[in-house]
Amino acid sequence: MLVLSNEEVGQLLTMEDCLDALERLYIDYANDKALLSLRHDNLSPNSTPEAYYAFKHMGGTWPAEGIQALRLNSDVITHPVIEGKIRRVKQPLANGRWVGLVMLFSTETGQLLAMFPDGVMQRIRVGAANGTALKHLAREDVSKLALIGSGWQAGAQLMAAMAVRDFKNVRVYSTRKENRENFVAEVKSLYPTADIEVADTPEECVEAADVIMSATSAMIPVLQSEWIKPGMHISCIKTYEMSPEVLDKCDVVFIHTQAQGKHIDNTLPGTPNVFNESKHKEWVNDREKGILQYPDIKKLVAGQEPGRDNPEQVTCFVNNIGMGLQFAAAGAVIYKRAMEAGIGVQLEDDWFSEDVHP
DSSP states (O other), X not given: OEEOOHHHHHHHOOHHHHHHHHHHHHHHHHTTOSXXXXXXXXXXXXXXXXXXXXXXXXXXXXXXXXXXXXXXXXXXXXXXXXXTEEBOEEOOTBTTBOEEEEEEEETTTOOEEEEEESHHHHHHHHHHHHHHHHHHHSOTXXXXXXXXOOSHHHHHHHHHHHHHSOOSEEEEEOSOHHHHHHHHHHHGGXXXXXXXXXXXXXXXXXXXXXXXXXXXXXXXXXXXXXXXXXXXXXXXXXXXXXXXXXXXXXXXXXXXXXXXXXXXXXXXXXXXXTHHXXXXXXXXXXXXXXXXXXXXXXXXXXXXXXXOOSTTOOEEEEOOSOOTHHHHHHHHHHHHHHHHHTOSEEOOGGGGOOSSOO
């Protein structure tokens, strides 16, 4: 059984690799050749002030690669108010670290093939999902990108955007001046052919943009309807960032998956502080049909639903929820390359199997 570190995952999986793997996976999923395991969250009390415990798991089966993936997180969640906006923050209470794991199983033998932290893969697969939508929906001639956010996920959104389109100008805005300046300083050298600059206001960031990508931890809408102009493509990494008013100005909208509109929360009675999240969750429930009225990205990639058909349309992708299937897709790439290169630590298979039938 192979064990990898986040650093090794980062060496083995490029954004281009993940984009390619997701493209193939979405086509198989659209044609009933892959199986999604829905996301579930178990929420319970925690002794940390203003916090609760959350155990999350999701997964997916991709027979074409012989992989079953299981992703799980064991988190302590808080909801601080930062710059006037409620955020969802995971506290690093496991000796100053976080706990998130991906396990890969063989669909041929049932064997546990590999295990590694989920952090780096999580970042890349979220970026690749939005990058896939950008590839299929944005105009071919887009050149100006507005990026709202300057954190871990925002970096992956930029990576994906640059992988599928030739952006010449990128403006970055986030609520903390120091963060956005540090972010731009770090990414400038990665994309020497692009003019990457800091914006001091969100309005300055989105001015004349062809594409707006939002990647924040905000739990209230970030994208504003007055920013939307003909020909734009917009996206977000969760529904909190989007508002009904923005969606109403879009001509073509795709979501990540209709199979699950929101998290399936099993909450232990008496769990404190969960209301801070649930009262801001799923504004789409107030709409006539909700966000599930929009088609899946799998149908866009597989050619089963039309995308943009003229340069004036406004297109949109809402990454409404993560899919465990993505971990099967990216995991298949990582496992294959790690085995070929001899990267990682091999543990005894007998430690993860048994000689009795349970």
